[in-house]
Amino acid sequence: MDPGSKLLCLVALLPVTFAQTPPAPPSDSPAPPSVDVMADVDPHPDTAVPDPMALIPAPVIAAPPAASPAPATSPTAAKRLFGVIPNYRTDQYQQTYTPITARQKFAIARSDSFDWPNYFLLAGNAVQAQVASKGFTHNGSIEGFGEFYARAFADQIIGCYLTEAILPSLLHEDPRFFRLGTGSFLHRASHAATSVLVVRTDDGRSRIAISELAGNAGVVALTTLYYPDSQSAGGAAERWGMQIGNDMISNFLAEFWPDIKKRLPILKHHTGAPTT
Secondary structure, eight states: OOHHHHHHHHHHHHHHHHOOOOOOOOTTSOOOOOOOTTTTSOSSOSSOOOOGGGGSOOOOOOOOOOOOOOOOOOOOOOSEETTTEEOTTEEEOOSSOOOOOHHHHHHHHHHHHHOTHHHHHHHHHHHHHHHHTTOTTTTTHHHHHHHHHHHHHHHHHHHHHIIIIIHHHHHTBOOOEEEOOSSOHHHHHHHHHHTTTEEEBTTSOEEEOHHHHHHHHHHHHHHTTTOGGGOSHHHHHHHHHHHHHHHHHHHHHHHHHHHHHHHOHHHHHHHTOOOO
C-alpha cells in the first residue's frame, strides 16, 4: 500500500478511535425517583360520578283539569197531547236560546203531519165536517166521506209544512212553542195566546210571527180550491180566524197538559206518578 492510501485510512479511523461512550453511573448513586401518575387517584372515591341524564330536570306533567259538572237539562215537552194529539212543535222554555236548523223544522212538520194518531183524528174531523155540511147522508154517506177525509188530510199537510217548515226556513223564524211550565195561570195562559203573534228568530230576537199569520192566510188561499164556500172574502177571513184560534188552543193545551196529567187519577196510575 502506498503512503497516500495509508494516510487516508488513518484519517477515516480517527472519529472511531476518539469517540467516547458516556461513563456509566456509579453503582452507589441513587436512581431518579419514578413518578406514579395513578398515585393521586383515590381507588375508592366517596362520591359516585354524577349521571349526566340526572342533571336534566324531569318534565312537569300538569294534572288534567277537573271535569266540570254537566249542565242541568230541562225536561222534554210531551210530543202528544192526551197521548194522541201530535205536539212536536212544543219545546220546554230555554234560558239560553238554541236555534234549530231548516232540516229540524221540516222534521217537526213531517211528524205533526204523518204521526199515526193523525189518521184516526182526521177521520173524526171528516165525519164532523160531513155532518155539519148538510148531513152525512145528503153528502154521499160513505162515498162522500172519502172526499171530506182527503180535504182534512190536505189541510193538515199544507198547514203544517207552510207554517212550521217552509216559511220559518225562508224567514229564519222558529216555529216552536216554548212551554213555561211555571208561574201563575194568567201568566202562562197569556204566554200561550200571544205565542201565535210573537215568534223568536234564529238569532234569538223576538218579532211578529209572520210565518204563523201569513202562513195561515196562505193555507186559506190554497184550500179554497176544494172549499167553494170559503172563496168569498168573508168565508176566507172566517177560516183564517179559526186557524189562528186553533193554534192558540193548541198552545194552551201544550202549556197545561203536564199539569192536567198529574191531576188525573187514571193517568197517575198509568204513569206511576205518586198521588197527592
